[in-house]
Amino acid sequence: MQLPSPTQQLNHEFISQLWVKRDDLIDTFVSGNKWRKLKYSLEKARLENKNHLITFGGAFSNHLLATAAASAKNNFTCTAFVRGEKVENEMLMLCKLFGMSLIFVDREIYKHKKILFDTHFGKDENSFFINEGGASEEGVLGCCEIISELTDVYDHIFVAAGTGTTAAGLLKEINLKKLTTKLHVIPVLKGGDFITEEIEKYEPNTSQLTLHTDYHFGGYAKTTPKLIEFMKHFISSTGLMIDPIYTAKMFFAIDDLAKQNYFKKDEKILALHTGGIFGVLGMKDKF
Numbered sequence: 001m002q003l004p005s006p007t008q009q010l011n012h013e014f015i016s017q018l019w020v021k022r023d024d025l026i027d028t029f030v031s032g033n034k035w036r037k038l039k040y041s042l043e044k045a046r047l048e049n050k051n052h053l054i055t056f057g058g059a060f061s062n063h064l065l066a067t068a069a070a071s072a073k074n075n076f077t078c079t080a081f082v083r084g085e086k087v088e089n090e091m092l093m094l095c096k097l098f099g100m101s102l103i104f105v106d107r108e109i110y111k112h113k114k115i116l117f118d119t120h121f122g123k124d125e126n127s128f129f130i131n132e133g134g135a136s137e138e139g140v141l142g143c144c145e146i147i148s149e150l151t152d153v154y155d156h157i158f159v160a161a162g163t164g165t166t167a168a169g170l171l172k173e174i175n176l177k178k179l180t181t182k183l184h185v186i187p188v189l190k191g192g193d194f195i196t197e198e199i200e201k202y203e204p205n206t207s208q209l210t211l212h213t214d215y216h217f218g219g220y221a222k223t224t225p226k227l228i229e230f231m232k233h234f235i236s237s238t239g240l241m242i243d244p245i246y247t248a249k250m251f252f253a254i255d256d257l258a259k260q261n262y263f264k265k266d267e268k269i270l271a272l273h274t275g276g277i278f279g280v281l282g283m284k285d286k287f
């Protein structure tokens with residue numbers, strides 16, 4: 001694990017002070033915020049003498065791959081409930097290579113995660129529940145460390161959000177350290193206003209939080225030709241690999257806001273690269 005993750009300045013066409021915290025470099029497979037979110041859950045499992053991690057995700061979930069790889073590295077076994085009909089793809093192939101067992105479940109049944117856990121593993125004392133996407137108090141705690149690692153002060157920090165767990169950790173530590181930094185969250189789902197409530201479960205003070213809900217491009221795992229064009233241009237002009245589900249939407253938002261003169265001259269902006277570049281494998285036909 002490469003920690004603390006490096007912070008690098010991005011060679012950007014029109015934003016002078018754009019920096020990227022490269023959580024994508026923490027590990028090839030236990031990528032980005034998924035490691036931050038797993039760290040303390042794995043510690044808790046270890047303390048409770050549980051060596052079988054049980055988790056949940058879609059067929060292209062970065063969280064599944066991260067859990068599979070982290071589990072193999074740390075001498076756990078793991079099983080995942082995968083949402084939907086049985087499929088094979090590159091992501092699940094990698095999960096299986098890391099030794100993860102997969103149980104495909106109907107979308108309706110998948111929603112009831114505690115019940116699934118209890119019926120399959122309730123009697124197994126070694127089993128440890130990890131929620132979809134690693135959403136938990138432990139996950140938030142791990143994400144606080146992203147801010148603790150920073151050696152510079154930024155005017156704005158940007159992060160993409162699915163469950164809002166990562167954003168909650170960032171905000172919690174920003175408040176704790178009394179930083180003046182503004183946290184900008186880009187929900188990748190449609191109707192992203194619910195993210196504020198998710199964040200408030202962990203951090204009630206949201207005075208420094210701004211949600212930008214118009215950069216979902218149709219919803220979770222949805223994209224548009226505009227976003228694909230942006231990605232191609234961004235990757236080839238900066239040399240930084242990004243994914244279409246999360247980080248492309250975040251960098252698009254930064255670009256778009258800069259074009260609208262949202263930022264003051266020479267303000268320092270930090271984008272959190274949350275990793276997840278294998279997400280592109282779920283959208284091969286778009287490129």
Ligand SMILES: *Cc1c(COP(=O)(O)O)cnc(C)c1O
Binds near residue numbers: 164167276
């Ligand atoms: C899972 C993921 C996110 C979303 O994180 P949350 O804590 O669920 O909001 C963001 N970026 C990438 C690359 C991810 O894989």
